[in-house]
Amino acid sequence: MTIPNTGEILLDVQGLRKYFPITKGIFRRTVGHVKAVENVSFQVRKGETLGVVGESGCGKTTMGLSIMHLIQPSQGTIRLHTDGGWTEVNAQSIRRLRDKMQIVFQDPFSSLDPRMRIRDIVAEPLQAHGMKNRRQRYEQVEKLLDAVGLGSHHMNRFPHEFSGGQRQRIGIARALSLNPSLVVCDEPVSALDVSVQAQVLNLLHDLQEEFGLTYLFIAHDLSVVQHISDRVAVMYLGRIVEMGEVDSLFSRPKHPYTEALLSAIPDPDPDVVGEQIILQGDVPSPANPPPGCHFHPRCLYAQERCRQEIPELLDIDGQGHFAACHYTQELSLTGVSAGETA
Amino acid sequence: MITYIARRLLFLPVVLIGVTLMIFVAMSFLSPYQLVSTYIKSPEELKNQSLDDLVRKYGLDQPVHVRYVNWMRNLFRGDLGYSVSANMPVAEAIARRFPATVELALFAIVPVILGGIWLGTISAKHYNRPLDHLSRTFAIVGWSLPDFVFGLILLMVFYGVLGWFPPGRLSMWADSIVLTGDFTRYTGLNTVDALLNGRPDIFWDAVRHLIAPVMTLAYLWWAYLLRITRSSMLEVMNKDYVRTARAKGLTEQVVMGRHVRRNALIPVATVSGSMVLGLLGGVVIVETVFDYKGLGLLTATGAQQLDYTLVLGTTLFYGLLLVLINLVVDVLYAVIDPRVRLE
Amino acid sequence: MVMKKLLRNPLSMIGLLLLLGFILVAVFAPWIAPTSEMYANDPYRVPRYGWGNNPEPPSSEHPMGLTQGKYDIFYGVVWGTRTAFLVGLIVTGLSCIIGIVIGSTSAYIGGKFDEVVMRFVDVFMSFPFLIAAIVITTILGRGLDKVIIALVIFRWTGYARLIRGNVLQVKQEEYIMAAQAGGVSHRKILIRHVLPNTIFPVLIQASMNMGSIVVTASTLSFLGLGAPEGHADWGQMISFARNWILGTPDNPVAYWYTVVWPGLAIVLFVLSWNLIGDAFRDIMDPRIQG
């Protein structure tokens, strides 16, 4: 486990919001919004991995895509530290910034164009960024494939000739082709078999060291995040409810939701019978979130105050462990020890 | 769903304005003296006539936009203008001729659908075997034949040789009854009116005149329905539940009838709407060959004589019809297939 | 692979052979039916052998006989092959291109733009095709080029709708976003990723339409709006037969040759395209892969 790099900040996200309008009626009047991402602020340090977890539909993928400007954020500023200065990521600058920020997609089956050869898929960003010489491009592709553990003999094949894990490697090679500083990994292993998951995670880890990458690693599963992340942010209904160093968050969760998620991690030791917290009810609709703390209807510890007041995300211990819970100081929540899970 | 319908209806005027605007744009390519040809239909009528007087009289020298505004103004007063080629107001011409086309379409749709499904079923059942090839070739030949050729051949055989199915909508004797006051024309559909008036003889006469054009139309459309039925049946036949049914030992007839055909017909039902539209709008040739006085023939002749008031009126009407029928089809689709939701 | 499947199926095999035959006839038309002295400068004009109106049965000089107006049927059928390909290819090509460009752009851009474009398409689709074609050819005048224009104006919408639906689906795929993330321009994404993944059904549809265009053109000829009289065009040859299909009272098939030869040409031509297209669909349609 790498020691978190406390150095400079690479990505700075402030007040990010992404609303999808709900239209109704003959004239498609906007009657409300699905607040997929609501006022999210965080920073990612250079070289670290920030894991983002949450149940499906909590807005984590939307957040990732918004940061990449693959969907237009509704509000907020995203800044990227490049070449010793800050650049705001917006619709105008994004084209220039593509080589600094890349993304690895969730579904290795849909993220590769079935009608293109591997070499062209991986080389495409190179071409788009002005590498005119085809030979050079293919040489580069060969190196990249090599780096992700594929051989040059794969270059002329089509995606359907590969397994899921191999495809994800191709996706990673593509993301790395421009030599980015930030890579958003949008649930890169969730579609893979468990056996393959570890391989890909290890690959990502190795690549991070080799290329000095910074990851924003999105997953719906805490166990996946635990290994690769330096810090973890937990999202619930479009908001970050807890964020902190991975050890601190896992061992001393400060939010009941995190606690519930942690309790769901299966323990490899069959003798240890952890008490699993079953979350009550479904995730409420982000179009119509409950008042107060969005988590209160499912929270074991909910009080009257939770029904009325939205808790702020505050640094609880002064050392960068944030949580958004009114009673975080009062509650004593159960975590897991860092080495406990596989 | 109501919102969906309302939304679609809201776009109706947009489409209709677009349609009429396009005709006016097309018309702006015409000179006043070309438009005069509506009034002087052939060189033989070119007597001691001053073309300029006619241009002035019918306002053909006005710019197109002025005419469009005038036309629109009249339209809002419910006046579609007067058709020179039909010798009557456009609205009346549509009201008189459309029922004929509807009658033809209604009578045609039954054999078209039944025959098409039948052929499609045969093809699917005998997938890639001689019977499949045979029925598909048969249908494609129908589709490849220009309809006037097939229509004229039918006319020759069934009227010229056998004397069974004459052209027109009614025989002379029936026509004279229908045109007199004793016969009430409720719908304009001769068959329906005949039954309502208690005249089975006229009903039979009307049916007799419908058979040959209906046959022509049916043969034309079979290929289309065969194609859809066949592929959707093949799709369903590969489904697990059909295999299960077979595995259960159900007879082929039961499997086909109960499981395959019923499910395969959903796409067929949805194309029927567009077929009705095609039949309503595309029967010009059949109407010409069989002297069947319907709206298609009227519009086609009108268009050839540059009778633009008529063309405007009928395209407006067709546009309306198209939007409405498509809407109905969409709604029906949603009703038939629970998987479809209207946005 | 597709070709192999096509060759294995007897129907598509026949279709391919027929099409090949037509291509050969079109290519070698000047040798099969040498241009007559009469209209040496315009080989597409069918030579007349007399000024009269009545058809004449096949003879050694005119193997398929003379149709109404004493036009040589054999010559018309042979050179008509070229016209058929010409009209079919141009109409299909142009309307395909227009439809694909408008339909895919509209779907790719989406939103209000898509809405506006689709209403525009609705307007075009609200005309009954034949009526619209009559209006256009009446305004523009008679001639093959006018027929082509009329056909293109009212054919592209079908392709536009078809490809739009496909693009809307493909647009959701992650590889499109991946390309975007890679900094590829929208235009390139459309051309390199969206179109190759959506265009096939459109092309098959288009090939199916090749045949029916010839039929439609003949219908326009029937209405007096097709190719100029005497131009080598099957549609016109067959519309020349309209008055003779009835034959004489004692011999209903007295003028069989006026309708059979050009009719056969049209039917076989359409048939060949449809057989191939049909087989293509079967091959490409994942739903009926048993």
Place this chain on the structure above:
Amino acid sequence: MKTKVFSLIVLLLTLSLSVSVFAFDPETFVYVGGAGGPQTLDPAAAYDTASGEVIHHVYDNLFEYVGGDLDKIGPMLALEVPTVANGLMSEDGRTIRVPIRQGVKFHDGSELTAEDVKYSFVRGMLADPAGGPMWMFFEPLLGVQTMRDVIAMAGGPSDFAEIDEVDPAILRKAYDLIDATIEVDGNDIVFHLVDPYPPFINILAKGGSWSSIISKEWMAAQGDWDGNPDTWAKWYDLALEEMTLYDKANGTGPFRLDTWDKSGAQILLSRFDEYWRGPAQLKSAVIKNIPEFSTRLLMLRAGDADGIYVGQQELPQVRSIPNVAVVEGLPQVTNTVLFFSFTIPIEGNEDLVGSGKLDGNGIPSDFFADINVRKGFSYAFDFEAYLNEVALGAGEIPKGPFPQSLPYVNTDQEYFTHDLNKAAEYFKQAFDGEVWEKGFKVGIVYNTGNDARKTALEILEYNIERINPKFQVEVIGLEWATVLDRLRSASLPVFVMGWLMDFPDTHNFAVPFMHSSGTFAGFCGQGLIDLAKEQFDELIAAGIKATDPAEREKIYFELQKQYVDLAVGMPFMEATTHRVMRDWVEGFEYCPAYSAQYDLYYISKVQK
């Protein structure tokens, strides 16, 4: 299987039911015409043959041709034919008295009076719908062409947009001018002509829809003009469908109008039992229109139609049908002419005139102003081939602009023949040899759908291109609307058009073909107009005013000679016509003046 057998039985039953036994109806006559029904049934507005088809049977005229002979005029609603000999016509031919038959009944039961006769003509002239036939009365009675001219005579403007703009006093004066030309004198009616007009009686005779006699009282009862001198303008130049007689009729003819079933494109007529000559034999008649020839043909074969319209070119197909009678070679007064435009606009006309220069790739604007070019074209045409192969012998080669069946036509006039050597000679002289040397390229035009005319042009093309390989002629078919448009600007270098007489007089051909204000001069460019003004106009005016037949003959012979000498146009066909009917039709009478295909009054059906 059972269901299949059952459905088969049902089908067979249906079929057997549908086979109706053919019923011969001896009292109904069915005529099926070609494309296009009547435009209007108003005699003052109708100018197309389909209208005449109906008007002929519903209305009567003052005179008629006896036995279809255009030279023999007899009384109809008149009691006597006015001549100088019987004193009803003045010596100078300008005053014509017509005694009106008494006891004639209109279909509504009212009786015909002289007042009705006057009303018929006055009302027609006052209404003068644009494009109508009323010029035939303005010319002899007032020496002008239209009601606008009369208003101008009365001191008003002639280019008004709406008649309300004209001072009512002037309108009244215009009315008076017209009123004065026709006078009711007891049971007689007196026409006052501005100049002698020999064919005036012809204009009034049966066959001319425009001189149908209508009922004044009935018109007033329908809300139409009642004869008030100050209100007539309300009915001036209305749109066809706004006129009272558009689809209504009340005449004295042998048939009354039952229904004009417009949506079914058919007209039903029924016998008028109180017809003054006694009722017709037929009880009713149906006039239908079916554009598709095959359909018509089958109806004739089946006996569902008693007579059908058959084009000249389709005639061979009906000749051999059993039980069908084809009457051929019926004379017509008509002429089909190849016209040349003397002054062709170049701009926007490139499809026909090419480069617009005499450089082998086009023709100059004044190409056909050169008489040698016109003669070259005329001698190149193969008249015989057209007559025998295209027209199948049905007609004659003309001797000039006037059909030979008319009086005052020189049948010995020397005329063009098919002679390529002569044609070459003239082409060599044209433009001082430049035409021959450089060649030319010209588009010659027919209106699409007219195969015979197309073939005529192709014959010309074939022959001219044989004369000199540098001569290029392209036969171009244009839509009728476009032809009309381009005719107006005289843009068609060469075009073919026919003229069917209004009334059987040479004058009726001299004006359209040769007068500077005639129909065709306008289409043939300023060059021809100038030529006509200089050479023809005076002769034509003299020809119509002359009352002495010998003098008229001299004038028209001269006009004919000049036309041919100058090769103004190339008349190439005087077509005869034909009728096709079932052989059970009896009593077929033919008169070239009739626009109706059959005179139903004389017809009966007798099953053989």
